[in-house]
Amino acid sequence: MKEVPMDSAMREGMRRLASGVSVVATKTAAGDRFAMTATSVTSLCAEPPSLLVCINRDTSMFEAIQGGSDFSMNILLADQQDVSNKCASKDKGEARFEVGDWQEHEGTPFLNNGLVTFFCEQDKFIDYGSHRIVIGKITRVLVDESDEVDPLVFLNGGYHKI
Amino acid sequence: MKEVPMDSAMREGMRRLASGVSVVATKTAAGDRFAMTATSVTSLCAEPPSLLVCINRDTSMFEAIQGGSDFSMNILLADQQDVSNKCASKDKGEARFEVGDWQEHEGTPFLNNGLVTFFCEQDKFIDYGSHRIVIGKITRVLVDESDEVDPLVFLNGGYHKI
Numbered sequence: 001m002k003e004v005p006m007d008s009a010m011r012e013g014m015r016r017l018a019s020g021v022s023v024v025a026t027k028t029a030a031g032d033r034f035a036m037t038a039t040s041v042t043s044l045c046a047e048p049p050s051l052l053v054c055i056n057r058d059t060s061m062f063e064a065i066q067g068g069s070d071f072s073m074n075i076l077l078a079d080q081q082d083v084s085n086k087c088a089s090k091d092k093g094e095a096r097f098e099v100g101d102w103q104e105h106e107g108t109p110f111l112n113n114g115l116v117t118f119f120c121e122q123d124k125f126i127d128y129g130s131h132r133i134v135i136g137k138i139t140r141v142l143v144d145e146s147d148e149v150d151p152l153v154f155l156n157g158g159y160h161k162i
Numbered sequence: 163m164k165e166v167p168m169d170s171a172m173r174e175g176m177r178r179l180a181s182g183v184s185v186v187a188t189k190t191a192a193g194d195r196f197a198m199t200a201t202s203v204t205s206l207c208a209e210p211p212s213l214l215v216c217i218n219r220d221t222s223m224f225e226a227i228q229g230g231s232d233f234s235m236n237i238l239l240a241d242q243q244d245v246s247n248k249c250a251s252k253d254k255g256e257a258r259f260e261v262g263d264w265q266e267h268e269g270t271p272f273l274n275n276g277l278v279t280f281f282c283e284q285d286k287f288i289d290y291g292s293h294r295i296v297i298g299k300i301t302r303v304l305v306d307e308s309d310e311v312d313p314l315v316f317l318n319g320g321y322h323k324i
Contacts, residue, residue, distance in 0.1 A: 001274055001275075002304065009211060013280055018313045042204050045291040049168070052204075054207070116179075118175055128212065128297055131207040133295065142165055149318040162180065
């Protein structure tokens with residue numbers, strides 16, 4: 001092993017942590033839709049069914065979720081790089097919904113052609129440094145009809161499949 | 163998409179979320195070493211450099227970290243299934259250190275032949291349901307000498323490589 005200088009340690013270290021690629025999506029009380037690509041997403045616990053996502057407080061998604069609205073967490077299929085790119089692009093707000101089969105369930109936008117969608121209520125959060133950890137209590141789960149599990153994976157600064 | 167009944171929603175949904183496989187390790191003030199395989203690990207933010215890990219409060223690792231000791235987060239290489247299996251096995255405490263090149267830095271055990279090791283101080287936590295989210299402030303990072311980034315990945319109930 002070799003030591004990484006601390007000024008590049010996060011980048012050098014974390015690019016080695018593989019993760020699925022998700023898009024978190026929500027609609028504010030005012031009716032504005034927001035979506036954002038996220039890789040800092042994990043399962044939290046089964047009781048209550050829950051997940052967490054880390055959101056930079058500098059983003060429009062952070063503004064959007066501050067109102068406490070429900071959100072969807074949509075895990076992408078290997079062939080959905082275009083959805084990931086769009087929801088991480090300089091396009092904001094409604095423009096990010098131009099790629100992918102976006103639909104709505106009880107006021108929450110969700111991706112109807114991903115690998116899996118979790119519908120969540122915001123239950124708790126913790127602010128830390130530049131980010132907010134948002135805990136979502138899962139209320140409904142949709143999965144791809146196919147039995148194949150073929151996710152888009154982010155690693156080492158690029159997309160991969162398994 | 164098809165709806166999953168809520169009693170199997172966590173399992174059916176989360177098995178579709180790919181993740182790197184890590185082992186978290188610590189030594190208590192009493193000198194006892196603990197290690198545990200973890201997949202609910204994410205990067206948190208760069209300022210301060212930090213990560214988080216979700217730990218079941220039913221585990222011996224939870225007992226161990228309650229003392230507030232530093233820990234290491236060790237991301238495994240694709241060929242380290244044996245380390246992952248050992249640190250998720252019924253073996254407890256010291257027995258989990260029998261597989262892998264475990265060494266110690268300033269009182270914290272770490273895996274000296276993994277893909278990357280983050281040394282962390284416990285900075286904050288939040289308890290939620292059956293789990294604790296532990297936020298670690300990263301103090302030192304070691305990476306594999308090789309430029310290849312070849313992690314062990316967990317998906318769909320099994321190990322994969324990219």
